[in-house]
Amino acid sequence: GQSLEQPSEVTAVEGAIVQINCTYQTSGFYGLSWYQQHDGGAPTFLSYNALDGLEETGRFSSFLSRSDSYGYLLLQELQMKDSASYFCAVRDENYQLIWGAGTKLIIKP
Amino acid sequence: DTGVSQDPRHKITKRGQNVTFRCDPISEHNRLYWYRQTLGQGPEFLTYFQNEAQLEKSRLLSDRFSAERPKGSFSTLEIQRTEQGDSAMYLCASEMLGGEGGTDTQYFGPGTRLTVL
Numbered sequence: 001g002q003s004l005e006q007p008s009e010v011t012a013v014e015g016a017i018v019q020i021n022c023t024y025q026t027s028g029f030y031g032l033s034w035y036q037q038h039d040g041g042a043p044t045f046l047s048y049n050a051l052d053g054l055e056e057t058g059r060f061s062s063f064l065s066r067s068d069s070y071g072y073l074l075l076q077e078l079q080m081k082d083s084a085s086y087f088c089a090v091r092d093e094n095y096q097l098i099w100g101a102g103t104k105l106i107i108k109p
Numbered sequence: 110d111t112g113v114s115q116d117p118r119h120k121i122t123k124r125g126q127n128v129t130f131r132c133d134p135i136s137e138h139n140r141l142y143w144y145r146q147t148l149g150q151g152p153e154f155l156t157y158f159q160n161e162a163q164l165e166k167s168r169l170l171s172d173r174f175s176a177e178r179p180k181g182s183f184s185t186l187e188i189q190r191t192e193q194g195d196s197a198m199y200l201c202a203s204e205m206l207g208g209e210g211g212t213d214t215q216y217f218g219p220g221t222r223l224t225v226l
Contacts, residue, residue, distance in 0.1 A: 008149075031213055042200060042217035043152065044111070050213075087151050091213060094165070095206070097142075099151030 002026045004100035006088055011106045012078055020073045020086050020103045028093025032064050032071045037102070038084045046073070046086075075105070083107045111135075113218035115201050121224045122191055129187045130221045134203030141184050142215065143176055144200040152200055158184060159206070191225045198222050 004024045012018040022032065031050040035043040049055055049064035049071060061074040075082055085102040092098050112135040122128050134141050139160050144152035155174065156166045160181035173191075178184040188195055199222075202215040 033213060042111070042219050043202075043215075044217070045214040048213050089151075096154060096157075096165070097215060099153075101149070101151050 002090075002092060002098050004088055004090060004098060006086075006100045006103045008101065009104045009106065011108065014078055014080060014107055014109050016078050017074065017076050018078060018105065020075075020088075020105070022071050022073075022088035022100060024069050024071075024088070024090045024098075024100075026090045026092045026098055029066065029069075030091035030093075030095060032062070033089045033091070033097065034060075034062055034073045035087045035089060036084050037087065043087060078107050080107055080109070111216040111218070113201060113203055113216050115199075115218035115221050117221055118219060119222050119224075121226065123226050124191060124193060126191055127187065127189045128191060128223065129185055130199055130201075130223075132184045132186070132201030132203075132218055134183070134201070135205075135216055136182075138203035138205045138216070139181070140204045140206050141178055142202045142204075143184070143186050144202065146198045146200055146220075155186070155199075188223075191223075193225045196223055196225045 006022045033048045034046040037043045047062040054063045059076045064071040087102045088100045089097045114133045116131045142157040143155040146152045158178040173189045176186045198220045200220045201218045204215045
């Protein structure tokens with residue numbers, strides 16, 4: 001079967017750094033994406049890794065290791081507005097997005 | 110605003126009624142997806158279209174669900190004889206397969222929240 005594992009909840013302090021991990025087991029792999037979803041809102045795209053290594057976009061970075069079937073999203077200088085759910089999603093052999101169950105990020109002042 | 114719109118935003122219906130949702134994707138996008146999402150879960154794939162062709166439908170999707178994308182533009186998702194278990198957020202997303210940038214981004218609409226009483 002296909003599965004993505006990520007922590008259900010992470011708590012961090014405003015201004016700190018937090019890492020959200022994702023491990024996957026899918027039939028085929030074209031890339032790992034990260035999406036952010038605020039309560040009541042729709043998922044919005046954050047980043048995409050097709051190759052191993054680190055991709056940086058402002059305060060957010062995403063990392064991929066295809067040999068370990070593992071990736072993470074790194075959020076720096078946390079702000080209260082970063083409180084949301086974060087989903088990893090893998091492009092499988094059919095180029096479909098397979099989604100994790102999401103990580104709820106709770107930020108405390 | 111991602112450029113993807115959905116209508117209605119909220120729908121309350123009684124069990125056994127039929128409902129229809131509409132999605133208007135970003136106009137140049139060739140792929141359109143329907144997902145269902147319940148609280149605390151990731152989006153669950155329902156079906157997708159490449160232009161007007163429906164290429165895949167989830168095996169978990171009952172025969173009460175049907176989707177169309179006439180002329181490869183907007184899409185509709187119909188649920189017949191609704192059940193309480195159909196209560197969820199129904200999300201539509203579009204993407205341009207093979208588009209520039211290689212970011213493989215799906216753009217989501219705001220969703221339609223369905224409540225079946």
